Amino acid sequence: MGAHTLVTERRTDYRVTFVVLCLGVASFSLLQSMVNPVLPTIEQALDTDQETVTWVLTAYLLSASVFTPIVGRVGDKVGKERMLVVTMAALTIGSLVAALAPTIGVLIVARAVQGIGGGVLPLTFGIIRDEFPREKVSGAVGTSAALLAVGGGVGLVLAGPVVNALSYHWLFWLPMVMTLVAGVAAAVWVPESPERTPGRINVGTALLLSAWLVALLLGVSQGHTWGWTSGRVLGLFVLAAVLLPAWVLAEARSDHPLVDMTMMRIPTVWTVNLVALLFGIGMYSMFAFLPQFLQTPDVTGYGFGVSVTESGLLLLPQTAATFVAGIISGALAHRFGAKAVLVAGSALTAVGTLGLTLAHGALWQVVAETTLLGLAFGLAFAAMSNLVVDAVPQSQTGVASGMNANIRTVGGAIGGAVLASVITAGIRPDGLPVESGYTNAFGVLVATSALAALVAAFVPVIRARTHVVPGPQAAWEAEHHPEAADTAAH
Template identity: 65%
Template sequence: MSSDVRRSSSSTSSPHYWVTFAVLAASVAAYALLQSLVTPVLSTIQHDLHTDQATVTWVLTAYLLSASISTPILGRIGDRVGKERMLVATLVALAVGSLLAAVASSIGVMIVARVIQGLGGGVLPLSFGIVRDEFPREKVAGAVGLLAALLAVGAGLGIVLAGPIVDLLDYHWLFWIPLVVTVLAAVAAKLLVPESPVRTPGRVSLLPAVLLSAWLVCLLLALSQGTAWGWGSGRIVGLLVAAAVLAVAWVVVESRSSAPLIDMRMMRRPAVWTTNLVALLVGVGLYATFGFLPEFLQTPSAAGYGFGSSITQSGLILLPSSVTMFIVGIASGPLAARFGAKALVVVGPAVAVVTFVLLAFAHDSVWQVCVATGVMGVGFGFAFSAMSSLIVEAVPAEQTGVASGMNANIRTIGGSIGAALMASIVTSGARPDGLPREAGYTHGFAVLGVVTLAAAVAALLIPRTRPAVVEERHAELGIVAAGTLVGSEPE
């Protein structure tokens, strides 16, 4: 039986599929908020848990690394044993990690808790798969797009909400509140989300999972410790060589596997690999900025830079990025229909480069930083919305969920690389009082600008889709304009 027939029969027996979507949205939102809620309070956690800046950065990096590894693994297990069952298990893991983080009394326990929370990355492919199996065909692309958009929106909202939560309560509540949301989502998923009868035969191979984990750990450890150990030291060179060898081995094993975690044939499609390359580079810039700009803003002005901002104030300074990203997301559909999604993916990172030029060389006033974050929302907003459209256009309808999930996951991998790289640059040559030197931030933001410029150049490699093909794919998937959701059933 084809996947379309199975989806049709499933949706007929379950007419209230938007209830399922609400549960999935709550699950994705809880995961997305935990990505960014802690970033404005890293300095607070550093002080409370008596650690240094390089170590506390792993509170962010460990979460992104764990999510990068667990996303394809849990998605593949869900295909085999049942997506609803694995969704509940993933939410339980997210809740356990939140509970452990809320009561953590040492940096080691906090990092372990964040690794457990990173298992929540499995929410993405599982939710996409449930949508693909349970929703009417014409609703799939729009629902997947909305769930993917929650990641970017959640990242911005998390930074803004962190301040008021900490001011009214304390930073532990940044974990208690998501814990409550996650537990409610797990109960709702168990009671309201139907178990899909769709199963993918074949065993779950452990070797690809081990190789994926190994090369990512080697790479991130080298990037984060490069300054401390010396970039030319044997340990760093050895880790980088090991990461390269293990990454090649992982690609070879996945390509030959009968049941791969990641379908390399799909990933080799020109429109897919080029768009994913842009996603990786954009992820480096976005997550590193969200991770380190709040710390820059919260640095006491007596240090010669920074504004001594509170957590709430630093979140508000970053608010323009969420506002402009939301506005651009609305406008991107008509613009992509007129100029093409590729044009937006090229223009988006090119615009975002202005952000890093401003942050590196014009950060003496709050209004300058606000302008920079607003520009960032425009640039990355165009890139995110258009990349989703390009991925949908590039793959068969039945691969929409997994392809969109991998694009989002690759952004997360980029984010973990960006956080580790930025930590290494910012913490190099710290001042006697332990604060980073202003030059560390200047060099770090300049490097992120170069990476984002590389994203714009990489976007030029994306094949141009002929308008007739775009219209055909949009008609097939129920998309009125690139990236927009059809709001009602066709009559």
């Protein structure tokens, strides 16, 4: 357990804190998704080529994957509010540089700086667990987790209109304003963590973690471009295969591990992380390929020939369903348990992708199926986060939820790479994929989603022993929930 810090000052109302946290998560989520649909515009504006412009996405992916667990762990040690301000500052500075970037190289660097903001989600979960009344935690975690998926959908909707009305630079100006406001608000209103983990930051294991993640994700993300059997890709996979066990061994032997391997072996944690990997394959792949599917010209016999803006609007019901599911997930988890919600979300994902596989010839079918997927994403996202947060000691909330988010990202990268290869396995004379490419890709997602539901059914539900931090929050808990002062150990 972490060291206790006596908290005597009056703490900000948790509802104010929640508004600030949601603003931070939403701004990070928008930066994740708004750039994707306008890469051709950026390619033309900055006079570069398709292979180079994809690094605008790759740099962000690599940076976020590295910094999400590291920032979460640093927050556990030095203070979550302090690190939340740091992540908002990184997003603000990165957005400013990106908006003003004169060359593609500067833009890629700016996107790497923005990736530091990946730590906002684990920090948010940690602050919620520190500051919120116990009965409000699951709902708040569910809503903030769903916001990440919602932002992905909203970004697809906004990208086209923003670029058409203003320019692609405003895809960075608008989130910059949000992160600046969120950073100032966090510094003023979000109370500092009453819970700290003692010990130093293990730089060596942080570097090993970064190295194997970059090697794996770079190989996966560039495999389709460089060739899966190319020396560069195979070399990266071999490097990842060597560095991953080296990192695990180093963490296990460390007196001050960055990621506690004992915590990672908690049955609930590792099984939910496996679900996260499988779920990430489906969810992030849908975000990437559904707009592309909708925008395929109707002369192909299966596409709908809609514009970037229209494809975003068609997916808006999916985004709304995700948000609604995130809001109600807390109540559902309270009544049926977070495990049941996770199983339901994963199973609904399999049903939705099966629908897309069998029936995608009319727009109403696609909208209905993607709306069901949105509901599934919101339920599963929230349930995964709640299960992990509940299963670990309070002092490890940040790093545990950061690793869970990171594993979803790895799943998304793997899914995107695999589906890109499946979709482009058959190409028409005009260079567009044949319909069977999408059908087969949706079929792959049916299998991964069904497997996620199966694994979710075997997730053991445990709750870590918690302890009450002295101060006003403890008084609130003692007054309203005296029976919950110390939850039973698993």
